[in-house]
Amino acid sequence: MSDLLPNFLAGGWQTGTGAGTALRDPVLGNELVRVDASGMDLSAAFSFAREQGGAALRQMTYAQRSAMLGAAAKVLQANRDAYYDIATANSGTVKNDSAVDIDGGIYTLSTYVKLGEGLGERKFLLDGDAVRLGKDASFQSQHVLVPTRGVALLINAFNFPSWGLWEKAAPALLSGIPVIVKPATATAWLTQRMVKDVVDAGVLPVGALSVVCGSSAGLLDQLQPFDVVSFTGSADTAAIIRSHPSIVRHSVRVNIEADSLNSALLLPGEAAGSEAFDLLCKEVAREMTQKSGQKCTAIRRVFVPEGAYAAAAESISARLAKVTVGNPRNESVRMGALVSREQLVSVQEGLRALEGLAVLHDGKTHALVDADPAVACCVGPTLLGTQSADRADRVHDTEVFGPVATLMSYRDPAHALSLIRRGQGSLAVSVFASDIGRCAETATQLADLHGRVHVVTPDVAASHTGHGNVMPQSLHGGPGRAGGGEELGGLRALNFYHRRAAVQASSAVLAALSTSA
């Protein structure tokens, strides 16, 4: 039997008392390690994090916590090779795709180190300026942001065991909030190892960072009024979290990042072969295949003017045809596996749900390299298409979480916007065009519907950061179907972990308050 990974709770390494759940190599099929949360004293674990971890973190300034996170980033950098090995084995990703998760996570953590330095030697934040509450200035209101005195329970998705950990934990820890992370079981190994390396290095106060792998049973029951929960995963699980009695009763703050049918839009006036056209086709192919399409921000729906449909189908398909699929250990392979058998089945079901659309490029045409089709969770990229997007209901609410997207044509810009709106709220949309004014106008029309609008004009062909790439400087989240959450966005991420309060007092008291901040 494989190793049973211990959990780090209440300041100690604790091994589950059950047989555990096996994590597998999605390409070779063998068992790698096991995880188990049976028999953990969760009440003690949450209390320890709140009381020991929270108190220690709150005694530090933002600058001190920034330095602490900087030390954690160094620990991770020193252990990068081990993380790549785990990713290859457990996520089945090629090196470039592992980098999105591993180096993306370290980059995000490092970004918060820099942002934290800028906050300096203070223990709470001023929010805006003092405003008068009467005719004279003797009595005023000053808003402040203070760290919430609870624990941050972070429940993560299988597709980003590293980035998903750090994009949530960095703002939480910088804010002074202790973290308990519960990674998705299928890929929990990398999260557990990163936490272990940081904990063992002793760079964080004990209780600041805990990890529990396996079943999430009982975790939500522990929540108290000043705790917060940040969740990334399915809309079904999100609904369970939102309506959990502890959360409903205690007004526990919840951030949700769920499903999303992200769009790419080629504006009118961009002929086949134009720079904007080529940029769109390139980006769609890249988004479909990076991490085998297992990114919540990946492009799922592609909208082009009617006249560009055939050419776009041809250009994207040609790019997809060149993608070699199979064992990430083979250097000729560009796209590895889906993360598990369950995900493979889910993608196959999603493709069946979309039957009736034209198959513009069929993933089945890709022979697997160095991988046994009976064992490996690999699928080739599939581009579907329709020129009757109004009638294709399912394409606007079926998220196939793999290398699958659907190309659609639209009549005019209003038609395109109405089709995008049928996604009911998404994480990201990208707009491709050369006309600057049109790009700006379209961005404002799409902003209420998306957490992020990514505009690609020919002049940023080399410098744009990619449709699906989540930059820590920008908000990550989206309304409606996407869960309604907000993460990252630079220092905006800290708001979730702080409580805002208005202090109404004399100018002298507010002056003393501001000096102490």
Added chain:
Amino acid sequence: MSDLLPNFLAGGWQTGTGAGTALRDPVLGNELVRVDASGMDLSAAFSFAREQGGAALRQMTYAQRSAMLGAAAKVLQANRDAYYDIATANSGTVKNDSAVDIDGGIYTLSTYVKLGEGLGERKFLLDGDAVRLGKDASFQSQHVLVPTRGVALLINAFNFPSWGLWEKAAPALLSGIPVIVKPATATAWLTQRMVKDVVDAGVLPVGALSVVCGSSAGLLDQLQPFDVVSFTGSADTAAIIRSHPSIVRHSVRVNIEADSLNSALLLPGEAAGSEAFDLLCKEVAREMTQKSGQKCTAIRRVFVPEGAYAAAAESISARLAKVTVGNPRNESVRMGALVSREQLVSVQEGLRALEGLAVLHDGKTHALVDADPAVACCVGPTLLGTQSADRADRVHDTEVFGPVATLMSYRDPAHALSLIRRGQGSLAVSVFASDIGRCAETATQLADLHGRVHVVTPDVAASHTGHGNVMPQSLHGGPGRAGGGEELGGLRALNFYHRRAAVQASSAVLAALSTSA
């Protein structure tokens, strides 16, 4: 039978098809008017608001919507006398208490008129500055705030039929979001009349402001992903709203303001008879009796050093003894009625739940002026007390929504803070002392637990705005038991009605975007 008030939905006045629920005079007991929402086509009403009202409001700039709200405020000013008459009859409040609701509502609306003027001729807001996403400045991220394209469903409490309407509707309408308000049945008349006056004056686009009185059945079922709900009321109803399928499934944004056991704290070193001591006693008596204690922000728990307990009991009781209770039409009366028979019963039940505490001043000693004790929903103010606050469990989680508070003694500042913390999150706390440094330090220690910290030093004796008075410049809301919501706080209130998005684009596109904002 009394008049059946019509609802304003889908651009027209619609009378319920049922017999309706009677609204009564809580002093005289007679029926005033009836309300009913039976037979309303809510689906059509919500669609109309979203599509007609929303589109019209979004075509206006913030400055134009500010002017529109200014016109609404003028309509309300012109009809103030009618509102005072309704308040006397339906809320049983004396003139000064009616003013808190009526003039407080108009003042809050007028504050947003001024704030809106400052936003100028733009249709969306920039959120912070653009930040670089790479080494050079060619590709950057600019956050924007755009109005959500849905409807704001405002569900209000019985104690503020005017202020509760406008403190929510003003930021919503200024943001460009159509409003459907559902007032609490017991006092729905004033809300309905104010909406009627504004609608009939034609100062808002049709569909921008709707009102439905009576049962809330079916309202939540109408919610869609871009709608928002703002609720003030009980924790039980809040729990129903939070876990409603439409809200859970569609990630509908919800703001909750629920129960609260607000505290007043006299810091150590303030002897009986000191200025700070007197300010505390005066404020506690005022808070207990204003609107018969029916304010979610009213002081419920009073903490003084052990040595000041007896003197505080005496001083507060002496002030309460002078309060005449009864028919608000009698000019000698300082405190009118509770709002309904249900509330009278609820206060009596709350007092029974707190039996075992010392009765420092007994409300039963107040003979009613000009009111029949068998009919009128009047109660005298009651001050309870204990010098064993650690053992008095119920006092920290029983909100008696009437003229009732409990005086408690504490040993040292840490003890006081731990007792206040047992309220599990409140809307407001007030701190009374003369030492500026201590006030500032205490404010920061209480800020995570309260939406507002109100500091009263002797120099602001005349200018401070009152513990329970909600100023639109300051945040209103609180964590945990208080519901976790945020309202008001100046322009911060607009955030709830806007969606934040990051626009990633070339500097040229972002320049065009900023110009159009």
